[in-house]
Amino acid sequence: MPAHILAIDQGTTSTRAILFDGRLRVVASAQAEFRQIYPAPGWVEHDPADLWATVLATARAAIAKAGVAAADIAAIGITNQRETTLIWDRDTGTPIHNAIVWQDRRTVDICAALKAGGHEAMITARTGLLLDPYFSGTKVKYLLDSVPGARERARSGKLAFGTVDSFLIWKLTGGRVHATDATNAARTMLFNIATNAWDAEICALLEVPMALLPEVRDCADDFGVTDAALLGAAIPIAGVAGDQQAATVGQACFAPGMMKSTYGTGCFALLNTGSEMVPSTHRMLTTIAYRLRGKPVYALEGSIFIAGAVVQWLRDGLRIIGAASETQALAEAADAAQGVVLVPAFTGLGAPYWRPDCRGAVFGLTRNSGPAELAQAALESVGYQTRDLLAAMRADWGGAAEGVLRVDGGMVASDWTMQFLSDIIDAPVDRPVITETTALGAAYLAGLQVGLCPEPAVFAKDWALERRFQPQMTAEVRAAKYGRWQRAVAATMAF
Numbered sequence: 001m002p003a004h005i006l007a008i009d010q011g012t013t014s015t016r017a018i019l020f021d022g023r024l025r026v027v028a029s030a031q032a033e034f035r036q037i038y039p040a041p042g043w044v045e046h047d048p049a050d051l052w053a054t055v056l057a058t059a060r061a062a063i064a065k066a067g068v069a070a071a072d073i074a075a076i077g078i079t080n081q082r083e084t085t086l087i088w089d090r091d092t093g094t095p096i097h098n099a100i101v102w103q104d105r106r107t108v109d110i111c112a113a114l115k116a117g118g119h120e121a122m123i124t125a126r127t128g129l130l131l132d133p134y135f136s137g138t139k140v141k142y143l144l145d146s147v148p149g150a151r152e153r154a155r156s157g158k159l160a161f162g163t164v165d166s167f168l169i170w171k172l173t174g175g176r177v178h179a180t181d182a183t184n185a186a187r188t189m190l191f192n193i194a195t196n197a198w199d200a201e202i203c204a205l206l207e208v209p210m211a212l213l214p215e216v217r218d219c220a221d222d223f224g225v226t227d228a229a230l231l232g233a234a235i236p237i238a239g240v241a242g243d244q245q246a247a248t249v250g251q252a253c254f255a256p257g258m259m260k261s262t263y264g265t266g267c268f269a270l271l272n273t274g275s276e277m278v279p280s281t282h283r284m285l286t287t288i289a290y291r292l293r294g295k296p297v298y299a300l301e302g303s304i305f306i307a308g309a310v311v312q313w314l315r316d317g318l319r320i321i322g323a324a325s326e327t328q329a330l331a332e333a334a335d336a337a338q339g340v341v342l343v344p345a346f347t348g349l350g351a352p353y354w355r356p357d358c359r360g361a362v363f364g365l366t367r368n369s370g371p372a373e374l375a376q377a378a379l380e381s382v383g384y385q386t387r388d389l390l391a392a393m394r395a396d397w398g399g400a401a402e403g404v405l406r407v408d409g410g411m412v413a414s415d416w417t418m419q420f421l422s423d424i425i426d427a428p429v430d431r432p433v434i435t436e437t438t439a440l441g442a443a444y445l446a447g448l449q450v451g452l453c454p455e456p457a458v459f460a461k462d463w464a465l466e467r468r469f470q471p472q473m474t475a476e477v478r479a480a481k482y483g484r485w486q487r488a489v490a491a492t493m494a495f
Contacts, residue, residue, distance in 0.1 A: 002071065002072045002073055002074040003021060003022040003072060003074065003452075004019055004020065004021055004022070004027065004066070004068055004072050004073045004074060005019070005020045005021075005022075005024075005073065005074060005075055005076070005077060005443040005446050005447050005452065005453075006018075006019050006020075006059060006062065006063070006073050006075075006076045006077070006235070006443075007019075007020065007076075007077045007078075007079065007439040007440070007442045007443040007446070008055055008058075008059060008076060008077070008078045008079070008168065008442070009079050009080075009243070009436075009438055009439040009442065010051060010054075010055055010078070010079070010080045010081060010164050010165075010168060011080075011081055011243065011264060011265065012081045012084075012101065012102070012103070012264070012265040012266075013033055013034070013036065013265055013309075013312070014031055014032060014033040014034065014054070015031070015032055015034065015051070015054035015055050015058050016029060016030070016031045016058060016436075016439060017029065017030050017031075017055070017058035017059040017061065017062040018062060018436060018439040018443070019062045019063060019065075019066045019068070019073075020440070020443045020447075022074075022447070022452050022453075024440060024443060024444060024447070024453065024462075026434070026436075027066045027068075028062045028063075028065035028066035029062055029065075030057075030058040030059075030061035030062045030065065031058060032054040032057055032058050033054075034046070034047075034050040034051070034053075034054050035047060035050055037098060040106070042104070042105035042106065042347060042348070042356075043104050043105070043106050044100075044101040044103045044104045044347070045098035045099060045100060045101060045104070046084065046098060046099040046101055047098055047099075048086055048088070048095040048098065048099050048167065051099065051164060051167070051168070052167075052168070052171050055168060055171075056230065059231060060231065063231065063232070069232065069233070070231045070232030070233035070235060071232070071233045073231075073233070073235050074236070074446075074447070074450050074452050075235065075236045075237070075238035075239065075446035075447060075449065075450045075452070076172075076226065076235050076236065076237045076238065076239075076446060077237075077238065077239035077240070077246075077439075077441075077442030077443045077444070077445050077446030077447075078165050078168055078169065078223075078237065078239070078240045078442060079165075079240070079241055079242065079243050079246035079438050079439065079441065079442035080163065080164040080165040080168070080184070080242060080243060081101070081102060081164055081243060081265075082102060082163060082164075082183075082184060082187045082242040082243060082244065083102035083134055083135055083136050083139075083163065083187050083188070084099050084100065084101050084102050084136075084163060084164050085099060085100045085136045085139035085140055085143070085161070085163065086099045086161070086162055086163070086164070086166075086167045087140070087143050087144075087147075087150065087154075087159050087160065087161050087162075087212070088159065088160055088162075088167065088170070089153075089158065089159060089160075090157070090158055090159060090160050090175070090178075091158070093170065093171065093175055095167075096143065096147045096150055096159065097143055097146075097147055099164070099167075100139045100142070100143070102134055103134075103265075103266075103305055103347045104133065104139070104347075105133045105347055105348055105356045106133065106142060107133040107138035107139060107141070107142050108133055108356050108357065110133075110138045110141060110142065111131045111132060111133055111138055111356075114131050114138075114205070115131050119131070119205060122201075122202075123189060123202060124279075125279075126192045126193070126194065126199055126202065127186070127189050127190075127191060127192065127193060127199070127202070128186070128193050128277070128279075128280075128285055128286030128287050129187070129189050129285055129286075129287075130283065130285065130354055131189075132354055132356060133348075133356055134303065134305075134350070134356075135187060135188060135189035136161075136163060136187065136188040136189060136190070137188055137189030137190045137202070137206050137208065138189070138206065140161055140188075140190075140206065140208050140212070141206045141207055141208060144207065144208070145207075151207070151209075154208075154209045154211065154212045155209045155211065156211075157211040159212055160178050160212065160214070161208075161212040161213060161214070162178070162180060162214050163180060163184045163187070163188065163242075165180055165181065165184050165240050165242070166178065166179065166180040166184070166214045169223050169224065169237060169240070172224075172226045172227070172230065172237060173223075173224040173225065173226060173227065173237070174227045176224055177223055177224035177237075178214045178215065179214050179215045179216070179217050179223055179224075180214040180215070180216055180217070180240070181216070181217055181218065181219050181221070181240040181241055181242075181291070182196060182216055182217070182218065182219065182288050182290075182291035182296060183219060183240075183241045183242040183245035183246075183287075183288050183289070183290060183291070184240070184241075184242045185198075185214075185216045186287050186288040187242060187287070189202070189206075190202055190203055190206070190208060190213070191216070193277065193286070193287065193288055193296070193298070194277060196216070196291070196294075196296060197216070198210060198213050198216070217240075218291050218292055218293065218294065219239060219240060219241045219245070219249070219290045219291055219292060219445050220238065220239050220292055220445045220446070220448045220449040221238070221239075221240070221449060222236070222237075222238065222449070223236075223237035223238065223240055224236075224237055225237065236446075236449075236450060237446075238445070238446040238447075238449035238450050239442055239443070239444070239445030239446030239447070239448070239449055240442070240445070241290060241441060241442060241445060243262070243264070243268075243438050244262055244268040244270055244301065244438075245270070245287075245288070245289055245290055245299075245441070246437075246438045246439075246440075246441035246442045246445070247260060247262045247268075247270075247408055247409075247437045247438040247441055248260055248270045248272070248289050248290065248299065248441065249290055249441035249444055249445060250408070250434070250436075250437030250438060250439070250440035250441030250442075250444065251406045251408060251432065251437050251441075251463070252456070252459060252460035252462075252463040253270070253272050253289075253406065254272070254297075254456045254457070254460055255272060255274075256272050256273055256274035256276075257271070257272065257397070258271075258272045258406070259271045259272075259390070259393070259404075259405050259406065260405070260406040260407070260408065260437075261386055261389075261405055261406070261407050261408075262407070262408050262409045262437075262438065263307045263308060263382060263407065263408070263409035263410065263411035263412055263417075264307065264308050264409045264410060264411075264438075265306075265307065265308050265309045265312075266303065266304050266305050266306060266307050266308075266309065266350070267303075267304035267307035267382060267385060267386060267389075267409075268301060268302070268303050268304070269301065269302045269386060269389045269390060269393065269405075270287075270289060270299045270300070270301050271299055271300045271301075271393045271397055272289055272297065272298075272299055273298045273299055273300055273397065274297060274298065275295075275296075275297065275298070276298060277298045278298065278300055278396055278397060279396075280300060280392075280396045281395075281396060282352055282392035282393075282395050282396050283351060283352040283353075283354055283392065284300045284301060284302050284351055284352065284389075284392050284393055284396055285300070285301045285302070285303065285351070286298065286299075286300060286301075287299055287300075287301050290445075292448075292456075300393045300396055300397060301351075302350075302351040302352065302388075302389030302390070302392060302393055303350045303351050304350050304351070304382075304385040304386070304389065305345075305346075305347050305348060305349075305350045306344040306345070306346050306347065306360075306381075307382045307385070307409075307411060308324070308409070308410055308411050309344070309346070310342070310344040310346075310378045310381060310382070311324045311327055311378060311379075311411070312324075313344070313346065313378075314327065314371075314374065314375060314378055318371075318374070320371040320374065320375070321371070321375065324410070325413075325414075326375075327375045327378065327379055327414065327417075328379075328414045328415070328416045328417070330371055330372045330375035330376065331372070331375050331376040331379050331416050331417075332416060333372045334372040334373045334375065334376035335368065335372070335373060336376070338364060338366055338368065338369055338373050339364045339481075339484060340362065340363070340364045340365060340369055340373045340374065340376070340377040341362070341363045341364055341377055341380075341381075341484055341485055341488040342360070342361075342362050342363075342374065342377035342378050342380075342381050343358075343360060343361045343362075343363075343381065343488050343489055343492045344360050344378070344381050345358040345359055345360045345361070345492055346359065346360045349489070349492070349493070350385075351388070351389055351392065352388055352389070352392040353388075353489070353493065355493055358492055358493055358495075359492075360492075361488070361491070361492045361495065362374070362377070363484075363487075363488045363491065364484075379414065379416065379417045379420065380420055380424075380481075380485075381485075382411065382417065382421070383417070383420045383421040383423075383424040383425070384424060384482065384485040386405075386421060386424075386425060387424050387425045387482060390405070390425055390427075403427050403428065404427065404428045404429075404430055405421075405425065405427055405428070405429050405430065406430045406432065407421070407429055407430065407431055408431075408432065408435045408436070408437040408438070409435065409438075410435075412431050412435055413435065415467075415469075418431060418467075418469045419469050419472070421469070422469040422470060422471050422472075423471050423472055423473035423478065424473070424478060424481065424482060425471075426471050426473075426475075426478060427471065428468050428469065428470055428471075429468070429469040430465055430467075430468050430469075431465070431466050431467050431468075431469070432463060432464060432465060432466055433464040433465070433466045434464070435466075444459060
């Protein structure tokens, strides 16, 4: 059997391709950033051509760097930015519009109208999600309403909807497969996570023709084979999961009560609740962590829209840093006595507040405040938001969650940020040896499907700790700092 697995990690600001060997060790990788499009305040789009071009380029580059033949690759695993919405023509493969990104807030009015109509309780009960522009369903409705002729073409079966994974599967297979996995389907607000099927009533409510929707498969499943001309051989696509669920798998959070938090563009914390679908009373999301052999495992999730993106703002917006790695030295040099607080609600506040109308704010500025204080406040904002999430999730779960938080993503390379996270949540934070756990999870799922990787219990034994961060902050300082954050959030929402 071929002894390599290719993971495609299509993220919000960049695409990565990582080639793993049969023991899930990284052999080679490639990464490419792509353009962010902001047509209006609070609107975010991607050009689908950029998504496809970077996937193809990075996959080819990783294979070339490794010096292996495409025929040596046993399977491809795909993981992707979730909720980002595309609709394309089934005959030509041409998208009818730019992809509307998960961060986009343009469907606020649609969500408000559905809430006013009394539909939120029903939607939440069936999908586990709240009525928010974050999810794909209202984005689909917007596109069908806004693009001339789209609704008629959708009803006649001429168009296809998909999250990014589905679009990539379509492109990689030359249009032969229109499918998604259960984790991505669960983020659309159109999928009933109890019955594990598209919900006809919600689709009718949003005027989304069901002919538009992809087939839903397990996370480790047959998603077709690639066109041989694309990568040099026909390679099976055997694993698919949304980025946060893939990271949950990569972190080996297979037991109920285990938690992970991923720090990429946003921050997403998941708590495994096993076979139990736990309804949230603290405005968390109930979602599918993964589905294997037709059996879903559920999770509670808290979503923060801005985590690593706040560092990008320091770099690209304020231009006070040249690279993300500079933030740690700045934070260490900051005057902590100033107590500057940054609420990075650039595209609204996520869980547990769910205020899409909010925008970012900075509090506590003095004449002496500068780049160091802003960098420190930016990094601290990630810790504060994580504490908000964990408190709500533990309350929903009944306090049975493990005390340790497993972390991954680009931001966890910063020791300063991880130490502050441990301090402010008052719990150990475990950073694994492999921090690219999103790609690792996708690779594992693909390897599991083709028989190259072991069952989850065996895979979990290989999870390796690189460093554990223990709380060092006093209770008094922790309470004072978090209280300041809570006042800043309240003021932001009031504004």
